[in-house]
Amino acid sequence: MPPVRGQPQLYEVFQRHMDWNKFEGGDCLRRWGIAVFLFACIAMLSLGCLTPSAYACSRGPTSIEEDFLEAQAIFTAKVSKVEAVYPFQKAAAVEAAETYKGQAPSLVVTNDDPDRCEASVEEGKTYLFYSHGVELPYVSVFDTHLLGSERAEELIRLLKQRIEPIEPKPPGEARLSAYSKGEIRMFLGRHDRGRPAEAFIANDSVYVPLSFLSENLPYSAVWDPIAKEVSVGWTNRMELEEPEEDGSGPAAKDEPQAIDIRYDNIRVKVKDQTGKASFLDGAPEPFFIGEKLYVPLRAVAEKLGLEVEWVGNTSSVILHYPFDDRTGSGVLGMRYIVNVGLEGKLEVDRLTKDEIVYRAYNGHLEEGAEVKPVAVPFAEMLKMEAGYRQYTAQFYLETGNKEIKLLMSQEAVKKLENDAGFRDKVGAKLGKPLDGLPAARVLHVDDFE
Structure with a gap:
């Protein structure tokens, strides 16, 4: 938590806001002015107007659902x-x-x-x-x-x-309320897969056309109309085509749309990355809208071994690649997050005893713009501004298709900031493979020794 600056003395506030020597009337006017100003300050203090900023834990009412x-x-x-x-x-x-x-x-x-x-x-x-x-x-x-x-x-x-298993619906027509149709943006790891016009939320699940899995994600999706069975599995396809943008932007948020669907006792079989196949029994059920088949995205993705994150304030679904805490490996990286001023990050290329080399990125850079490295004394990373630390260190593990954020113990950070020899050791680890994740994803001094 950034330090909270102390409350200024009332006389200091008075001096910053008024220059009474500019007024005529001598000491009497100044004394009356000071008295009035101090009275106003005391009144404001009673209302909390001049109290220092403070954090308070609170949350509005929410339902269990x-x-x-x-x-x-x-x-x-x-x-x-x-x-x-x-x-x-x-x-x-x-x-x-x-x-x-x-x-x-x-x-x-x-x-x-x-x-x-x-x-x-x-x-x-x-x-x-x-x-x-x-x-x-x-x-x-x-x-x-x-x-x-x-x-x-x-x-x-x-x-x-x-979470009791959902009983299959009998074959036949039904009507559902579809929410956020055309508003949901999809991500596979860090890859933006666009905003499918036909994706929507129904019965607390995001539904997508079956074709979305094979056209926008690296999975196979096959419908067998004879067996009434969907088969979904991993493929070796690594390159993904850029999703088409219709240029219209997200649909306006409005009332849910009533849609007519058809249940047909459809079963979904999913083969995970290990080749193990299992059915989505007890999960939200697929259905047809016209001749197009829709499947529940979360249920399918989790069977594939992905972690599914819903970001409500942006109506986004992020499908995270699996990562094994015990056997995974990756390259150690470091950056500094900019806390004051323009939002951005400093990706660290090199760290030595007294110097740090980084490339600065912010949201205003044009795509493909060249970013040149900058070398500065390490002391620059410890600067304070307006009572706040200007930069916050962040370590991560780069695995190729996923970035895993790591934590750092207070002891290790203190040593990083105050021990030049330890900074050399940290710098020597950057860009090098790190076998597996540290326990609880926390880096300690011993991880760099």
């Missing part, structure tokens, strides 16, 4: 380790037990201050978590419930009802 839909994953897990990480957070390594939605992560991150909605978790205890995000799953005090508490037990009871 809204909490379910907004969570990336819902699961029970035992906390095995909690440690402070940079900049002002805590990371908790967890051992998942029961999963009610999504894929349970191996760690969760929370802020380290109750005023910023810290989830106060303890080692050795088991909680019901509602986590948000995929790369570094985040939880707050509102997302964490101690197992055995009345609240946790009631939520688990409702969750079990919520």
Whole structure:
């Protein structure tokens, strides 16, 4: 959390805003002016107008259904380790037990201050978590419930009802309400796959035409009308054609559209990356709209082994490639996030005892623009502006088709900032393979020794 600047003295405020020597009337006028100004300041203080900025943990009312839909994953897990990480957070390594939605992560991150909605978790205890995000799953005090508490037990009871297998609909016509039709943007990892005009939300699921899987994603999708069976699987196709843009932009958000569909006892068989095939039994059911077959995207993608992230404020679906915490490997990278001024990032090319070389990127760069490296003293990275640290360090693992953000222990960051010899060791690791993820995705001093 950035430091909160102290409240200025009232006399300093007075001096900054008024130059009473410009007025005629001598000391009497100045004294009256000061008295009036101080009285006004005291009144404002009573209303909190001149109090320093502060964080307060609060959240508007939400329903159990809204909490379910907004969570990336819902699961029970035992906390095995909690440690402070940079900049002002805590990371908790967890051992998942029961999963009610999504894929349970191996760690969760929370802020380290109750005023910023810290989830106060303890080692050795088991909680019901509602986590948000995929790369570094985040939880707050509102997302964490101690197992055995009345609240946790009631939520688990409702969750079990919520995720009961869905019985197949009898063949025949039906009508659904379709939401966000043409508004949903799709991403495969970092690749923008466009905004399919025919994708929509129905029955809490995003539906896409079957052809979307083979035309816009690297998967095979085959419909067998005799067996009434869909087969979906991985392919070796790496290059993807750019999605066509219709130039119209997202559709206007309006009332849901009523659509006529047809159920036909369709089964979906998915073959994951290992070649194992299984059916989507108990999942939202495929259906026809006219002669076009639609399938539930999340159910299919998770069977393929992908992690599915829904970003509600942008109506986006991000399909994350799987990554094995135990056997995955990648190249260690480092960047600095710009906290003050224009939003941007500094990708680090080289780090030595006293110097850092980076390339600066921001949202105003034209696509394909050349970015030249800049060399500056490392001390530049430690600058403060208006009471805030100007840059925040971030490490990541580049795996080719996925970038895994890493955390760093407070001890390691302190050593990075104050020990020139340690900076040399960190610089020597950048751009080099790192076998597997560090425990709980937290880098420690020992990882660079």
